[in-house]
Amino acid sequence: xxxxxxxxxxxxxxxxxxxxxxxxxxxxxxxxxxxxxxxxxxxxxxxxxxxxxxxxxxxxxxxxxxxxxxxxxxxxxxxxxxxxxxxxxxxxxxxxxxxxxxxxxxxxxxxxxxxxxxxxxxxxxxxxxxxxxxxxxxxxxxxxxxxxxxxxxxxxxxxxxxxxxxxxxxxxxxxxxxxxxxxxxxxxxxxxxxxxxxxxxxxxxxxxxxxxxxxxxxxxxxxxxxxxxxxxxxxxxxxxxxxxxxxxxxxxxxxxxxxxxxxxxxxxxxxxxxxxxxxxxxxxxxxxxxxxxxxxxxxxxxxxxxxxxxxxxxxxxxxxxxxxxxxxxxxxxxxxxxxxxxxxxxxxxxxxxxxxxxxxxxxxx
Numbered sequence: 370x371x372x373x374x375x376x377x378x379x380x381x382x383x384x385x386x387x388x389x390x391x392x393x394x395x396x397x398x399x400x401x402x403x404x405x406x407x408x409x410x411x412x413x414x415x416x417x418x419x420x421x422x423x424x425x426x427x428x429x430x431x432x433x434x435x436x437x438x439x440x441x442x443x444x445x446x447x448x449x450x451x452x453x454x455x456x457x458x459x460x461x462x463x464x465x466x467x468x469x470x471x472x473x474x475x476x477x478x479x480x481x482x483x484x485x486x487x488x489x490x491x492x493x494x495x496x497x498x499x500x501x502x503x504x505x506x507x508x509x510x511x512x513x514x515x516x517x518x519x520x521x522x523x524x525x526x527x528x529x530x531x532x533x534x535x536x537x538x539x540x541x542x543x544x545x546x547x548x549x550x551x552x553x554x555x556x557x558x559x560x561x562x563x564x565x566x567x568x569x570x571x572x573x574x575x576x577x578x579x580x581x582x583x584x585x586x587x588x589x590x591x592x593x594x595x596x597x598x599x600x601x602x603x604x605x606x607x608x609x610x611x612x613x614x615x616x617x618x619x620x621x622x623x624x625x626x627x628x629x630x631x632x633x634x635x636x637x638x639x640x641x642x643x644x645x646x647x648x649x650x651x652x653x654x655x656x657x658x659x660x661x662x663x664x665x666x667x668x669x670x671x672x673x674x675x676x677x678x679x680x681x682x683x684x685x686x687x688x689x690x691x692x693x694x695x696x697x698x699x700x701x702x703x704x705x706x707x708x709x710x711x712x713x714x715x716x717x718x719x720x721x722x723x724x725x726x727x728x729x730x731x732x733x734x
Contacts, residue, residue: 371522378427402570410579447516523555597719611683616641627682629660632708643716652710653688659703
């Protein structure tokens, strides 16, 4: 398999810049996610790694070899598309065989390799079936098999589960991750689904408008968002934001929101100006005596938990609490926040103010 290094990668389409000076490293054997909303540059980045698009500038190294200006045929990369891209006039066996036959592999070896891949994917029983008779899940397995059969250095996957219904998509996500682990493959996977990225990825690059907002492990990105965009994009419900103007000194461990002191992580650098107090819904606790107050606006029952929406002096807050906790619409309750779970942001730039968030975060320029 392969280690992939991206340095200052840039792609321009006329006056439009789709990807702006991206840099990151994909370790050998990693399941690596490119995550972001539509139009953020994630698919363009994937296509440049695969050789389907040539970059305007920058470096792409696969196993230490510079390949930025080489065509896809010279990169030993397998691509899996959202819409499967299978040959409808061929049956399953011939679809799996085609990449090997086109390379001139002897027929005996082709049959052995196809049998091996079919066993891995559990599709031995459908090898002779035409593509048109297959379910969406089986078509996806065949598309994966056609990529696997070549034993490439790396797999590029562009929203491969996007055409499946929600329930089967979750099932295939588990299967795909298990397949990756068995093969020890290097996989680069594009998705707009933050739950899919968090569930499957070893590392995640979060992109927005052609730039990298944050790069790191799923838990680090969730717990320590580097920007307000990341905090808002990842999490359901997303992070709560309360805007205020304040002055924090080096070593400060609390701020005042509507005249009430609330704990924050220790500040490494002083800051004065418009700030945002960010806290995840599961880190908001409803109490009888909390100094910061909110009025219950709505409740949403989710089984073991509930989402409570509250109006406060500085904006709306959502809290995720146990479903057994009583929260009546219209009543006023106290709110408490654990300072260790809070993130402060610069309201103007959207960047987190905690210096311990810098690890794994890449500059945009």
